[in-house]
Amino acid sequence: MDIYYSEDHEYVAVDGDVAMVGITDYAQNAxxxxxxxxxxxxxxxxxAGDQAGVVESVKSASEVYTPVSGEVILVNExxxxxxxxxxxxxxGDGWFxxxxxxxxxxxxxLKDEDGYQDYVSGL
Amino acid sequence: xxxxxxxxxxxxxxxxxxxxxxxGAKMAPFAGYDMPLQYEGLGxxxxxxxxxxxxxxxxxxxxxxxxxxxxxxxxxxxxxVPSDIKGLAAGKMRYTVLxxxxxxxxxxxxxxxxxxxxxxxxxxxxxxxxxxxLLKTLSGVKMEMLDDRALIxxxxxxxxxxxxxxxxxxxxxxxxxxxxxxxxxFGALFVSRSGYTGEDGFEISVPAGAAERFAQKLLAxxxxxxxxxxxxxxxRLEAGLCLYGYDLDEDTTPIEANLKWAIQKxxxxxxxxxxxxxxxxQIENGVARMRIGIKPEGRAPVREGxxxxxxxxxxxxxxxxxxxxxxxxxxxxxxxxxxxxxxxGTPIDAMVRGTxxxxxxxxxxxxxxxxxxx
Numbered sequence: 001m002d003i004y005y006s007e008d009h010e011y012v013a014v015d016g017d018v019a020m021v022g023i024t025d026y027a028q029n030a031x032x033x034x035x036x037x038x039x040x041x042x043x044x045x046x047x048a049g050d051q052a053g054v055v056e057s058v059k060s061a062s063e064v065y066t067p068v069s070g071e072v073i074l075v076n077e078x079x080x081x082x083x084x085x086x087x088x089x090x091x092g093d094g095w096f097x098x099x100x101x102x103x104x105x106x107x108x109x110l111k112d113e114d115g116y117q118d119y120v121s122g123l
Numbered sequence: 124x125x126x127x128x129x130x131x132x133x134x135x136x137x138x139x140x141x142x143x144x145x146x147g148a149k150m151a152p153f154a155g156y157d158m159p160l161q162y163e164g165l166g167x168x169x170x171x172x173x174x175x176x177x178x179x180x181x182x183x184x185x186x187x188x189x190x191x192x193x194x195x196x197x198x199x200x201x202x203x204v205p206s207d208i209k210g211l212a213a214g215k216m217r218y219t220v221l222x223x224x225x226x227x228x229x230x231x232x233x234x235x236x237x238x239x240x241x242x243x244x245x246x247x248x249x250x251x252x253x254x255x256x257l258l259k260t261l262s263g264v265k266m267e268m269l270d271d272r273a274l275i276x277x278x279x280x281x282x283x284x285x286x287x288x289x290x291x292x293x294x295x296x297x298x299x300x301x302x303x304x305x306x307x308x309f310g311a312l313f314v315s316r317s318g319y320t321g322e323d324g325f326e327i328s329v330p331a332g333a334a335e336r337f338a339q340k341l342l343a344x345x346x347x348x349x350x351x352x353x354x355x356x357x358x359r360l361e362a363g364l365c366l367y368g369y370d371l372d373e374d375t376t377p378i379e380a381n382l383k384w385a386i387q388k389x390x391x392x393x394x395x396x397x398x399x400x401x402x403x404x405q406i407e408n409g410v411a412r413m414r415i416g417i418k419p420e421g422r423a424p425v426r427e428g429x430x431x432x433x434x435x436x437x438x439x440x441x442x443x444x445x446x447x448x449x450x451x452x453x454x455x456x457x458x459x460x461x462x463x464x465x466x467x468g469t470p471i472d473a474m475v476r477g478t479x480x481x482x483x484x485x486x487x488x489x490x491x492x493x494x495x496x497x
Contacts, residue, residue, distance in 0.1 A: 032166045032167050032168070032353075034162065034448040035168075035170075035422070035424065035454075036422050036424055036447070036454075038423070038476070042302060054476065056423070056424050056447070057167070057447075058167040058168055058171070058353065058357055058446060058447045058449065059160075059167055059353050059356070059357075059446065061424065061426060080422070083422070088330035115219055115364050
């Protein structure tokens with residue numbers, strides 16, 4: 001499974017033609033305690049850069065964008081009752097949604113692990 | 124995701140700035156000051172809960188401390204505020220508001236009677252300039268800004284024991300809304316039994332040069348953690364307390380703001396304050412809109428600026444403060460609605476990102492106040 005990153009701090013974990021999307025550890029740490037997550041609907045067709053949800057901490061609400069285009073095939077229902085999963089396991093149980101990639105070439109526009117770590121360390 | 128707040132230039136530092144750094148504070152600009160938003164280790168949620176369960180130390184040195192002196196500063200100040208200041212005994216304090224000619228609120232503040240010839244005021248950081256301009260117009264009163272003093276709030280159920288351990292039992296013995304001067308190793312302190320979290324606690328004015336030493340002494344106690352502005356906001360919101368510039372402004376009267384309790388009987392009868400010609404009839408006849416508590420159903424926070432609707436679909440008001448209440452364990456908010464929708468228990472809707480979220484009008488506060496009454 002390859003993981004790609006956006007400059008907006010979303011990750012895209014690709015397995016075949018399906019990608020799991022969420023926010024990075026850096027992002028959850030900057031946000032603080034997540035208290036509410038709004039997810040897209042299964043069946044939504046999203047273009048790369050579209051708003052795909054909202055993540056709210058005690059203090060603020062932030063928009064989440066999808067870095068890749070495709071159809072939403074699954075959302076993480078567990079976040080409704082336990083939004084803190086985004087803090088405790090952002091790239092695991094704290095995932096947001098799964099999307100069937102419509103254009104795998106978009107992944108080339110994203111950063112790989114090293115590229116993202118370089119980017120974050122420069123912030 | 125949008126990144127977090129960026130720092131701006133030319134910010135004031137409080138005398139406790141180094142203390143914030145030593146605890147790994149995440150700093151942010153607030154009212155022209157570089158202030159701690161939260162500290163390394165706990166985060167907003169845990170800082171909030173720690174304050175309610177133990178004790179939190181807050182740097183509120185950005186607030187304006189003012190001494191009004193003269194033959195009769197209480198009578199003079201009563202022309203600008205609707206509360207009974209003349210009736211305050213020495214060492215007693217009161218929450219009040221500065222008013223404009225329209226009865227709108229210029230600022231909310233604490234006023235303490237030091238003695239016959241002196242009042243001690245604590246005003247909001249962002250309102251200092253306009254407050255001072257207004258206070259300067261009072262005749263027969265000398266205004267002295269105490270900007271050589273820091274202000275530290277120690278809040279929570281453990282606050283009394285902690286303060287008694289540092290300053291002695293007498294210094295920590297006052298009841299809610301009283302103040303005493305305490306001579307200490309940290310200089311002359313003004314120790315008030317007050318705060319803005321809904322918890323028991325103190326606000327302590329300390330000479331700037333001793334502030335860091337005093338704060339570190341309090342923070343050395345295992346029950347005390349430094350608490351940032353993030354938790355300060357969620358604590359005061361759960362306590363149903365107003366934040367100036369959000370819940371109160373110059374176009375809002377104290378009656379609309381549900382602060383009628385701050386206008387004591389004598390002032391209602393006599394008037395004699397700015398805007399009385401507007402405010403006193405509002406007490407008689409009511410107002411068109413009122414500040415209320417809002418409990419959203421579900422988990423989605425309903426934040427400042429969110430429009431409110433009646434169940435019939437009519438726009439009835441707006442949220443002025445809103446977020447997540449860690450002690451409540453869910454979203455909490457306050458705002459203004461048309462008076463016919465202001466009754467406790469009224470179901471209303473909040474429009475959050477294009478979706479109507481059901482809410483209920485509730486009595487404030489969300490969390491029972493734990494003040495130490497006499």
